[in-house]
Amino acid sequence: MSLHKYFSSQKRNQQSSITDAIPVAATVAELTVNERREVTEMVANVVGSKPAAKRKKHQKYDDKQRADVAKYALANGSRSAERRYGITESTIRGFVKSYKERMESGTQKDITSLPKQKRGRRTLLPAEIDSKVMEMVSGMRIAGAVVNYNILIAIAKGIVIANDRTLLAEHGGPIQLGWRWCQSIFERMKWSNRKKTTAKPTIAPGLIKEVMVNFTMEKLLFKIAYSQIRADKK
DSSP, X not given: OOHHHHHHHHXXXXXXXXXXXXXXXXXXXXXXXHHHHHHHHHHHHHHHSOOOOOOOOOOOOOHHHHHHHHHHHHHHOHHHHHHHHOOOHHHXXXXXXXXXXXXXXXXXXXXXXXXXXXXXXXXXXXXXXXXXXXXXXXXXXXXXXXXXXXXXXXXXXXXXXXXXXXXXXXXXOSXXXXXXXXXXXXXXXTOOSSOOOOOOOOOOHHHHHHHHHHHHHHHHHHHHHHHHHHHHHO
16 A cells, blocks of 8 residues: 555544544534534534645745845846846845845945844844853853852843943943843743752662561551550450
């Protein structure tokens, strides 16, 4: 049997099992005739519907292609660039925006390449300081120290002050380190704000046997004492 036939039969079996289960479930739920009919039709539409079409892969462009497209769009317009290169207008607008930012920065006069920008949210701290903070707290956690929000803020402030204290809000800067920032750091490092615990120590087999013997002896003594008390009462 081919794989196609196998998976087709598996799908038919799944559909039939769902269809067969509808009357039983409808009886348990005490559905009316109209409710049962509507439910059956809705489920049949879901089960018999074709799977969603796979999303097309995004076309990749190198740094030179992005720069060429952006330069042509600035000179001739986005619509003309769309017709010439076969790229959607929204993608071209992104190229043009990056091209203009690079021109305004003044780092290059003739832009021949346009590197792809990193996606994601910008960190509150500069990238270099942010990585140092994460490495520092990670090293402290490995060493066995407890790193909570207050310790994390203290570490970050120390590193920021060592580089540029004017970045902090108390020195007139834009950076305010609070609990929300600490939470974002913990989430990025996949940590939880809890006390570090050590692994449970192993119990020696001899100790387990000793505890079992003591428990058995105490249980036997209790039975003897209880039977003696009952005998005295009689």
